[in-house]
Amino acid sequence: NAGVTQTPKFRVLKTGQSMTLLCAQDMNHEYMYWYRQDPGMGLRLIHYSVGEGTTAKGEVPDGYNVSRLKKQNFLLGLESAAPSQTSVYFCASSGQGYQETQYFGPGTRLLVL
Amino acid sequence: AQSVAQPEDQVNVAEGNPLTVKCTYSVSGNPYLFWYVQYPNRGLQFLLKYITGDNLVKGSYGFEAEFNKSQTSFHLKKPSALVSDSALYFCAVRDGAGAGSYQLTFGKGTKLSVIP
Numbered sequence: 001n002a003g004v005t006q007t008p009k010f011r012v013l014k015t016g017q018s019m020t021l022l023c024a025q026d027m028n029h030e031y032m033y034w035y036r037q038d039p040g041m042g043l044r045l046i047h048y049s050v051g052e053g054t055t056a057k058g059e060v061p062d063g064y065n066v067s068r069l070k071k072q073n074f075l076l077g078l079e080s081a082a083p084s085q086t087s088v089y090f091c092a093s094s095g096q097g098y099q100e101t102q103y104f105g106p107g108t109r110l111l112v113l
Numbered sequence: 114a115q116s117v118a119q120p121e122d123q124v125n126v127a128e129g130n131p132l133t134v135k136c137t138y139s140v141s142g143n144p145y146l147f148w149y150v151q152y153p154n155r156g157l158q159f160l161l162k163y164i165t166g167d168n169l170v171k172g173s174y175g176f177e178a179e180f181n182k183s184q185t186s187f188h189l190k191k192p193s194a195l196v197s198d199s200a201l202y203f204c205a206v207r208d209g210a211g212a213g214s215y216q217l218t219f220g221k222g223t224k225l226s227v228i229p
Contacts, residue, residue: 090157
């Protein structure tokens, strides 16, 4: 049981390049989330999904797109990377219900030059 | 809107002394409160949560937290700090009242340093 995994662990992009971050979970969770972590700002929610085929915007969605074609996977895309998107990206998943705990992946460190 | 505040960017405590990491929150409905810990270059690990019931919640690694509704606080505590407790701690809240309740709002984090 690997929990939540993220690919890649680290990536360097040039401004304007595109990339996709992959998140996978093996806990059969309905809900999945993408956050970014920046120094002194905690974690901010980018997009989330409450089930296969559904996505919704979080607090900071601009410049990102997501897809949830399979229940266990949640993809985060950057179509045209900008230096402001340099950050550490975390994926999380949880069961349904307000009381459910979110479980986090190890993170992807992205540097946009 | 839901929000959470961690008023201290850093807390220093001597090994063996009790530690407290502070958290206050704001929600319109019932609060669901969480504490996570992050070690360097790692993801967030769940410590404990308050959903309902006993105001004192016990979690992993000897940590506990006290829910205080009147003060809208959820401070993290440990009776005797270890050097290995040194890490970044995040408080998070989810508002149980309707719209936005899927979202977990995090504080900015408190860096705990336990001095040998």
